[in-house]
Amino acid sequence: ETGVTQSPTHLIKTRGQQVTLRCSSQSGHNTVSWYQQALGQGPQFIFQYYREEENGRGNFPPRFSGLQFPNYSSELNVNALELDDSALYLCASSAMEYNSPLHFGNGTRLTVT
Amino acid sequence: AQRVTQPEKLLSVFKGAPVELKCNYSYSGSPELFWYVQYSRQRLQLLLRHISRESIKGFTADLNKGETSFHLKKPFAQEEDSAMYYCALSTNFGNEKLTFGTGTRLTIIP
Numbered sequence: 118e119t120g121v122t123q124s125p126t127h128l129i130k131t132r133g134q135q136v137t138l139r140c141s142s143q144s145g146h147n148t149v150s151w152y153q154q155a156l157g158q159g160p161q162f163i164f165q166y167y168r169e170e171e172n173g174r175g176n177f178p179p180r181f182s183g184l185q186f187p188n189y190s191s192e193l194n195v196n197a198l199e200l201d202d203s204a205l206y207l208c209a210s211s212a213m214e215y216n217s218p219l220h221f222g223n224g225t226r227l228t229v230t
Numbered sequence: 231a232q233r234v235t236q237p238e239k240l241l242s243v244f245k246g247a248p249v250e251l252k253c254n255y256s257y258s259g260s261p262e263l264f265w266y267v268q269y270s271r272q273r274l275q276l277l278l279r280h281i282s283r284e285s286i287k288g289f290t291a292d293l294n295k296g297e298t299s300f301h302l303k304k305p306f307a308q309e310e311d312s313a314m315y316y317c318a319l320s321t322n323f324g325n326e327k328l329t330f331g332t333g334t335r336l337t338i339i340p
Contacts (some may be wrong), residue, residue, distance in 0.1 A: 121273075150327065159234075159316050159330030160274070173327050207274065211326065219326055221274040 119144050121222035123208050129228045130198050138193040138225045140208030148172070149191040150219065151183060152207040160207055166191055167213055195227075203229045232257040234319050236331035243307045244339045251302040251334050253291075253317030263293055263300040264318040264328065274316070277302075287311070312338045 122141045130136050142149050148167045152160035162175035166185035180196040189210070195202055205226050209219040233256045243249050255261060265277040278286045280293040280300060291302045300317060314335050318328040 152328075152330075157332070159318075159332050160328070162327050162329065165327055173322075175327070218276040218279070219328070223273050 121208055121210050121220050123206075123222035123225050125225060126223070127226045127228075129230065132198055132200060132229055134198050135194065135196045136198060136227060138195075138206050138208075138227070140191045140193070140210075140222060142189045142191065142208075142210030143220045146210035146212050146217075146220070147189050148211045148213045149185055149189065150209045150211070151191070151193045152209065153177075154205040154207060154224070155201075156204070163193070198229045200229050203227060232261065232319055232321060232329050234317050234329055234331035236315075236317055236334050238334045239332070240335050240337070242337045242339055245309055246306050249302075249304040249307045249311065249336065251315050251317075251336065253300045253302065253331060255298050255300065255317075255319050257298075257319060257321065259321060262320045262326070263291070264320070264326075265289070265291055265300075265302050266316045266318055266330075268314040268316070269310075270313070277315070307338045309338045309340055312336060 121143050124139045150165040151163040154160045163177050164174040165172045169185045182194045184192045205224040207224045208222045211217045211219050235254045263280045267277040268274045289304045314333050316333045317331040320326040
């Protein structure tokens with residue numbers, strides 16, 4: 118069973134730039150969620166994708182967007198990067214069924230300078 | 231909006247002593263509560279969820295709706311319990327969009 122994989126592991130960007138983070142879901146999972154974890158904080162829900170459609174969104178501005186592909190992999194795009202976007206971005210996959218737990222990846226550490 | 235509070239950022243306990251990690255929540259409806267754990271150099275993983283009423287690695291947690299709490303307990307701490315623990319809440323049963331607390335780093339003193 119292949120777990121959730123995220124790429125890249127680390128990334129440094131400049132304020133105002135755009136970034137794309139990638140996530141491959143665990144085999145058999147059709148739902149992908151993205152979380153932002155700032156230093157010293159718990160993960161904060163960004164959005165969830167199910168069957169290539171956004172299925173819920175947290176309190177994040179529209180410059181945070183995503184995609185889910187037919188193979189259930191996903192991308193998180195952030196435009197017009199701000200210094201406060203520096204964080205660990207976690208992807209989690211699950212099956213859209215009751216009692217299906219989230220399986221997290223190791224995250225992408227984004228630093229905005 | 232829902233909120234999860236973990237009042238202790240750091241907790242140190244001697245091996246063999248009881249452990250209690252506190253979690254309080256605010257939500258007007260009926261939430262689903264979880265504990266997630268992150269061991270050193272490992273990814274975040276589910277420890278237990280209140281609807282399962284399981285004991286995982288000796289840990290239990292009871293949902294107290296009157297006190298809006300979901301404290302994590304273990305009667306005898308082991309060194310391998312040292313980790314970061316996050317309490318989380320979902321308002322969507324079966325489709326978790328989680329609200330996490332800020333976490334408690336538990337250190338077991340040998």
